[in-house]
Amino acid sequence: MRAYLLGLQARIMDALDAIEAEAACAGQKGAKSIIDPWSKAPGELLQGDGITRIIEGGQVFERAGCGFSHVRGPRLPPSATQHRPELAGAPFEAMGVSLVFHPRNPYVPTVHMNVRMIAARPPDQGPGAPAHCWFGGGMDLTPYYGFLEDVQHFHRCCRDALQPFGADKYPRFKQWCDEYFFLKHRSEQRGVGGVFYDDFSELGFEQSLAMTQSVGDAFLKAYLPIVEKRQATPFGERERDFQIYRRGRYVEFNLVWDRGTHFGLQSGGRTESILLSMPPLVAWAYQRADAVDSPEAELTQRFLVRRDWLSEVG
Amino acid sequence: MRAYLLGLQARIMDALDAIEAEAACAGQKGAKSIIDPWSKAPGELLQGDGITRIIEGGQVFERAGCGFSHVRGPRLPPSATQHRPELAGAPFEAMGVSLVFHPRNPYVPTVHMNVRMIAARPPDQGPGAPAHCWFGGGMDLTPYYGFLEDVQHFHRCCRDALQPFGADKYPRFKQWCDEYFFLKHRSEQRGVGGVFYDDFSELGFEQSLAMTQSVGDAFLKAYLPIVEKRQATPFGERERDFQIYRRGRYVEFNLVWDRGTHFGLQSGGRTESILLSMPPLVAWAYQRADAVDSPEAELTQRFLVRRDWLSEVG
Numbered sequence: 151m152r153a154y155l156l157g158l159q160a161r162i163m164d165a166l167d168a169i170e171a172e173a174a175c176a177g178q179k180g181a182k183s184i185i186d187p188w189s190k191a192p193g194e195l196l197q198g199d200g201i202t203r204i205i206e207g208g209q210v211f212e213r214a215g216c217g218f219s220h221v222r223g224p225r226l227p228p229s230a231t232q233h234r235p236e237l238a239g240a241p242f243e244a245m246g247v248s249l250v251f252h253p254r255n256p257y258v259p260t261v262h263m264n265v266r267m268i269a270a271r272p273p274d275q276g277p278g279a280p281a282h283c284w285f286g287g288g289m290d291l292t293p294y295y296g297f298l299e300d301v302q303h304f305h306r307c308c309r310d311a312l313q314p315f316g317a318d319k320y321p322r323f324k325q326w327c328d329e330y331f332f333l334k335h336r337s338e339q340r341g342v343g344g345v346f347y348d349d350f351s352e353l354g355f356e357q358s359l360a361m362t363q364s365v366g367d368a369f370l371k372a373y374l375p376i377v378e379k380r381q382a383t384p385f386g387e388r389e390r391d392f393q394i395y396r397r398g399r400y401v402e403f404n405l406v407w408d409r410g411t412h413f414g415l416q417s418g419g420r421t422e423s424i425l426l427s428m429p430p431l432v433a434w435a436y437q438r439a440d441a442v443d444s445p446e447a448e449l450t451q452r453f454l455v456r457r458d459w460l461s462e463v464g
Numbered sequence: 465m466r467a468y469l470l471g472l473q474a475r476i477m478d479a480l481d482a483i484e485a486e487a488a489c490a491g492q493k494g495a496k497s498i499i500d501p502w503s504k505a506p507g508e509l510l511q512g513d514g515i516t517r518i519i520e521g522g523q524v525f526e527r528a529g530c531g532f533s534h535v536r537g538p539r540l541p542p543s544a545t546q547h548r549p550e551l552a553g554a555p556f557e558a559m560g561v562s563l564v565f566h567p568r569n570p571y572v573p574t575v576h577m578n579v580r581m582i583a584a585r586p587p588d589q590g591p592g593a594p595a596h597c598w599f600g601g602g603m604d605l606t607p608y609y610g611f612l613e614d615v616q617h618f619h620r621c622c623r624d625a626l627q628p629f630g631a632d633k634y635p636r637f638k639q640w641c642d643e644y645f646f647l648k649h650r651s652e653q654r655g656v657g658g659v660f661y662d663d664f665s666e667l668g669f670e671q672s673l674a675m676t677q678s679v680g681d682a683f684l685k686a687y688l689p690i691v692e693k694r695q696a697t698p699f700g701e702r703e704r705d706f707q708i709y710r711r712g713r714y715v716e717f718n719l720v721w722d723r724g725t726h727f728g729l730q731s732g733g734r735t736e737s738i739l740l741s742m743p744p745l746v747a748w749a750y751q752r753a754d755a756v757d758s759p760e761a762e763l764t765q766r767f768l769v770r771r772d773w774l775s776e777v778g
Contacts, residue, residue, distance in 0.1 A: 184750060204750050215750070335729040335738075398742065405719035406729055415649040415720055424649075428712065428748035435744070436498060436518050436529070437736050 151267050151359065152220055155247045156201070158265070158366045159218045162249065163203040165370055166214055169377070173209035181208030188420065195418060196221045202423045206430065209254065210381050215426025216249035226270055227417065233349055234270075237282060242270040246286075247366065248410075250427040251373075256393035257383040259293035259300065259341070260400065261373050262427070264410075265366040267359070283355055285362045286348040289369055290327055291376075292341030292400060294393045295445050296453035298462070300376045301342045305459045307372035308345045308365075315353060315361040323347045328456045333403050339454040340403045344372075392446050395438055397429040404428070465581050465673065466534060469561045470515070472579070472680045473532045476563065477517040479684055480528055483691070487523035495522030502734065509732060510535045516737045520744065523568065524695050529740025530563035540584055541731065547663055548584075551596060556584040560600075561680065562724075564741040565687075570707035571697040573607035573614065573655070574714060575687050576741070578724075579680040581673070597669055599676045600662040603683055604641055605690075606655030606714060608707045609759050610767035612776070614690045615656045619773045621686035622659045622679075629667060629675040637661045642770045647717050653768040654717045658686075706760050709752055711743040718742070 163183075170181040182205070189199035198221030205214045222243045231238045246266030253260065265287035271279055291304045305324070312319035327346035332339055345365070351358050404411045404427050414424040440446035477497075484495040496519070503513035512535030519528045536557045545552045560580030567574065579601035585593055605618045619638070626633035641660035646653055659679070665672050718725045718741050728738040754760035 186751075202750075206750060213748070335733075335735045394745075401715060401746075402719065402729075402739075405716065406726065412720065415716075419649075421649045422751050425716075425748060426750070430747060430749070431708075432715075432746045432748075433744060434527070434739060434742035434746075436516075436520060436740070437500075 152245055154363055154366070155218055155220075155245060155265070159201065159203060159216055159247050162370060163205075163214075163216050165374065166205055166208075166211060166251070169210050169374075170205060170208040173381075175209075178209070179207065181211070182206045183208075188423070190221070196223045198222055200420070200423065202420075202426065204426060210258075210377065212252050212254040213428075213430035214249070214251040214253075215423075216247065217423045217426055218245075218247050219420075219423065220245040227413065230268065234282070236272055237270045240270040240273045242268060243281075244268045248426075252397070252429045253377065253381070255381050255383060256294045256385050256389040257380040258377050259291045259380075260397070260429075261289065261291055263287075263289035263366070263369045263373075265362050267362065282351070283358075284349050284351040285358045286350060287362050287365045288323060288327055288344060288346035289365065289372060290331055290341055290344035290346065291373075293453060294396050294449065295389070296342070296449050297380075298459075300379070301453070301459050302462075303375060304342070304344060304372050307368050309460065311364045311368035312345065312361065314364065315357060319347075319361070320345065331403065333399060333407065335402070335406070336399065338399070338450065339456065340399065342453050342459070343456075391433070392440075394429075394431050394433045395435060396449070397432045398434050400427075400429060401432055466559055468677055468680070469532055469534075469559060469579070473515065473517060473530055473561050476684060477519075477530050479688065480519055480522075480525060480565070483524050483688075484519060484522040487695075489523075492523070493521065495525070496520045497522075502737070504535070510537045512536055514734070514737065516734075516740065518740060524572075524691065526566050526568040527742075527744035528563070528565040528567075530561065531737045531740055532559075532561050533734075533737065534559040541727065544582065548596070550586055551584045554584040554587045556582060557595075558582045562740075566711070566743045567691065567695070569695050569697060570608045570699050570703040571694040572691055573605045573694075574711070574743075575603065575605055577601075577603035577680070577683045577687075579676050581676065596665070597672075598663050598665040599672045600664060601676050601679045602637060602641055602658060602660035603679065603686060604645055604655055604658035604660065605687075607767060608710050608763065609703070610656070610763050611694075612773075614693070615767070615773050616776075617689060618656070618658060618686050621682050623774065625678045625682035626659065626675065628678065629671060633661075633675070634659065645717065647713060647721065649716070649720070650713065652713070652764065653770065654713065656767050656773070657770075705747070706754075708743075708745050708747045709749060710763070711746045712748050714741075714743060715746055 167183050174180045184204050186202040190197050200217060200219035202217045205211050224241055225239045226237055226242045248264040250262045267285050269281045269283045271281045309320040323345035327343045330346050411424055481497050488494045498518050500516040504511050514531060514533035516531045519525050538555055539553045540551055540556045562578040564576045581597060581599050583595040583597045585595045623634040637659035641657045644660050725738055
């Protein structure tokens with residue numbers, strides 16, 4: 151899994167670097183692309199290492215971060231053992247790749263993807279006891295201007311990635327995604343969804359791992375065609391203002407509701423890697439109201455709601 | 465108390481409107497100043513009303529919000545009764561004024577002030593039983609470029625406001641403020657502090673109320689002289705970039721650590737009023753590093769640390 155995750159991170163970020171290289175024009179300031187390997191100092195509660203990759207100031211991606219991390223800890227946190235009381239306090243190992251890309255053009259949606267595995271050994275059995283492993287993952291899309299065909303393409307890729315593992319997976323994980331990426335304080339979806347799952351081991355180790363890798367592998371085909379299609383769409387101050395305003399919702403979700411972000415920041419995780427998800431530039435304004443029937447109002451009315459995207463005809 | 469709070473909000477925001485009127489130049493886009501009274505719809509869990517006042521897009525204040533609210537609820541939330549088990553589940557009433565001002569000029573610090581009162585009647589006694597009342601409040605300053613004389617002026621005003629209520633109050637509440645406004649995930653103070661207190665009733669109702677009003681009354685003298693002194697300081701892109709980057713810390717504190725914000729958003733409070741505290745424009749960047757001995761590095765090294773400001777000689 152570690153080798154798979156490192157390869158996935160490299161594939162994805164190399165693809166973004168290539169897009170930036172192609173988009174860079176002579177005389178323009180190029181993107182800053184950082185590859186930052188880190189490891190936890192001996193003596194810290196969590197041990198482990200990771201690689202943070204991030205593009206900032208690109209022509210296509212204003213801020214695009216992708217983190218790999220692999221940590222070991224002496225005791226599973228209580229939040230991880232609610233459904234597994236037999237593992238309370240067990241030593242554990244966790245690894246994953248997580249990314250959030252904030253494009254510059256407001257017609258290109260923001261995207262999030264994460265795949266992860268946790269392994270724990272029941273504390274009351276010897277070191278030879280088999281470890282319990284479970285998986286989590288998913289990806290979801292957050293447009294500023296909605297295009298039904300983009301949403302359908304993204305969801306179709308999610309469905310196709312899960313199809314070999316049972317026809318129930320996409321509808322279950324699509325619903326789970328809608329329920330998870332919801333701003334309760336706004337009664338609003340974060341975006342148009344995708345798929346999300348957690349605590350997953352029901353297919354056994356091999357197949358649960360394969361399913362998670364299938365989700366990771368589907369990411370570039372789900373997202374890049376949308377980037378290619380929309381990145382050259384002309385936009386002005388109006389679209390830019392709306393984008394940086396809407397990015398505030400992303401910040402609100404991640405800092406107030408996202409369990410991973412919240413837990414990471416409160417438990418001594420690596421702050422700059424956790425906050426890769428923050429947008430490069432964000433605005434707040436009091437009770438912004440968009441004209442009825444404007445594309446801006448359409449976003450919340452027609453796209454940031456729970457819909458069965460794949461059964462709809464555009 | 466209600467009349468006092470409404471008057472305090474009016475005094476403070478009228479003062480800001482006057483500053484904006486004076487700063488507005490012919491031909492420039494003026495500040496938008498909103499006075500927005502609201503009330504909770506019948507049938508909602510919390511009942512009550514409030515007035516939200518906010519200036520956006522001003523010459524001096526880029527976003528400056530001040531909310532008055534007065535709500536009644538059927539049951540005190542558990543977070544409010546940790547130290548008062550006899551009041552668990554009691555019907556309550558809460559009122560307060562809370563403000564955060566984000567100036568445009570990076571040499572003018574951001575400021576926060578809050579004064580509040582909660583009253584609850586023990587549920588097992590009749591409606592004629594006396595209510596328990598307690599108070600909270602404080603103010604704190606968050607500069608982008610540090611000036612010792614400004615910090616000392618602000619702290620001196622806090623101390624003077626509390627002096628009539630006992631010499632112990634300023635040192636206790638100054639320390640409480642340092643402990644509360646701390647970003648644990650960055651090991652960094654939010655700003656240079658001020659005073660903060662909560663659950664306060666030890667002086668009895670009359671004197672505790674008087675102390676809280678004294679804190680509210682001290683706000684304009686603590687903050688406006690700093691605005692007047694710094695608002696015309698010339699600044700460029702460098703200072704502006706630093707300011708919008710540092711504002712990210714304000715967002716992180718308020719959305720991740722601030723109990724009031726977090727509780728309000730999660731329990732169905734009025735989102736747009738709670739998020740008055742959000743800055744108008746914010747940036748995140750990966751591991752920003754400022755040159756040693758730069759004024760930007762000086763902020764974190766010399767100002768965002770716990771210091772006994774009033775005993776120091778500039």
